[in-house]
Amino acid sequence: MSRRAAPALLLLLVLSLAAGVLHPAPAAPFAPEECARRRAQLMATTGEGLTVLFGATAAAPGSRFRQDNDFYYLTGIEDSGTVLVLENARAEAHLFLPEQSAREIMVSGANLLRDAGAAARLRLRSIAGLSALDEFLARRLNASGTALYARLAPGDTLDSDRYEERLAIARRSRSHFNAYPSPDLARAARLRELFPDARLLDVSPLLAKMRSIKSEAEIESLRRNGRLSAEAVRQAMLRTRPGAREYTLEAAAVGWVLAHGARGLAFQPIVAAGLNACTWHYEHNDKLLAAGELVLMDFGADLDHLCMDISRTWPVSGTFSPEQREIYRAVLEVQKATIAACRPGADAASIRRVVAAKLAEKKIDARGLQGDIHHFVGLGTHDGGPQDSPLQPGMVLAVEPGLYYPEKGIGVRIEDTIVITADGCEVLTAAVPKEIAAIEALLRSRLKGSGLQE
Ligand SMILES: [Mn+2]
Known part of the structure; x- marks a missing residue:
């Protein structure tokens, strides 16, 4: 090595080490080879033209940066402001990242533009500065009528699916002062403006369908999250006593998952005592727990960018009243019958038939509950997916019947x-009790030795 080359090589080494610190390897479900496989699958489906997908540009206010779900699914990359371009027929992927000033690097850390080995490691054809994006698209969309796949529907977020995002935009626009377009709508309009003769197509349904079937690595991570989130709820149950506040339970569960490697929470935890439990998405969590009330907790961690969703309801004093017991039993029997009916090929109608038969056999008055599956779970707590098609192995979903008075x-x-497994389903969140006897036994173990009386 020449004397002149040495400092340059040393600088390169330092920069790549720094990039390694700033860019820790993604967890297995989003490892480079998994993401490359997904991109190849998507490109094989689209087959022609380009696909352009925009990453998240900034963290939500008050939150840690979390990459856009579709973008993370295809890249495993957390850098903000990144754009992925797929050349579908060539099966090649390109990444465009913002060029950063020295100050930006000092404040936020260097992005992958400074990481010389990133393209090879991430199985990308190239990594370039964002200022080169428009010209790249213009060159590749050279022929009139070229297919340009982009996200024309709103992207989903940590806890809202595309439909809920659409709803949020519509609600915000009730006041015309708030009727600014969503980022996806603005980007689609800009693409139309820049490339009016391209054939703009929506990539959202293709991604939603792919994301609805989880890989082995995703399922293994979700299994770990199921155990973790269940234990967190169990910890909250053990902190329950009259005179505690709802947030005492929240703190126990949140502390538990953060202490065990979760990135954060899948959604704002709901800890709702008494009447508060009748507000489905209650999140004040500041009321005193009173003896005789039930407390409802809805909780899940974000582990490896995958979410979990679990709800339990239990008596503050440790024992269900006869009326609470009767209502609880109806919900529990419907929930168990619904889970038992979830298998490959099952659909909404067949699940309801199985649930009705089971409830009749057990002579349970279900108080109007019929047995429904509620939403998919994955990168989002309310993950996208084909709502009305039969269940398939690898689908992950929440079953959450409730009765509210x-x-x-x-x-x-x-x-x-x-x-959903090959011949039925596996409950990922089974490690926290839901049978009445098991809940009361756990709560008795809490009361013992605490000096508390029921
Ligand atoms: Mn749910």
Whole structure:
């Protein structure tokens, strides 16, 4: 090595080490080879033209940066402001990242533009600065009528699916002062403006369909999250006592998952005592727990960018009243019958038939509950997916029946996240009790030795 080359090589070494620190290897479900496989599958489906997908540009206010779900699914990359371009027929992927000033690097750390080995490691054809994006697209969209796949529907977020995002945009636009377009709508309009003769097509349904079937690595990570989130709820149950506040339980569960490697939470935890449980998405979590009330907790961690969703309801004093017991039992039997009916090929109608038969056999009054699956779970707590098609192995979903009686101050929801297997399903969140006897036994163990009386 020449004397002149040595400092340059040393600088390169330092920069690549720094990049290694700033860019820790993604967890197995989003490892480079997994993401490359997904990109190849998507490109084989589209087959022609280009696909352009935009990453998240900034963290939500008050939050840690979390990459856009579709973007993370295809790249495993957390850098902000990144754009992925797929040349579908050539099966090649390119990444464009913002060029950063020295100050930006000092504040936020260097992005992958400074990481010389990144393209090879991530199985990309190239990595370039964002200022080269428009010209790259213009060159590749040279022929009139070229297919340009982009996201024309709103992207999903940590806890809202595409439909809920659409709803949020519509609600915000009730005031015309707030009727600014969503980032996806603005980007689609810009693409139309820049490339008016390209054939703009929506990539969202293709990605939603792919994401609905989880890989082995995703399922293994979701299994770990199921155990982790279940233990967190169990920890909250053990902190329950009259005079504690809802947030005491929240703190126990949040502390538990953060102490065990979760990135964060899948959604704002709901800890709702008494009447509060009748507000489905209650999140104040500051009320005192009173003896005789039920408390409903809806909780899940974000582990490896994958979410979990679990709800339990239990008595503050440790024992269900006869009326609470009757309502709880109806929800529990419906929930268990629904889970038992979830298998490959099952659809909404067949699940309802199985649930009805099971409830009739057990002579349970289900109080109007019929047995529904509620939403998919994955990169988002409310993950996208084909809503009305039969279940398939690898689908992950939440079953969360609930009964709510505001006039009685009673709300009961019991929720597990399940994965469809070859011949049925596996409950990922089974490690926290839901049978009445098991809940009362756990709560008795808490009361023992604490000096508390029921
Ligand atoms: Mn749910």
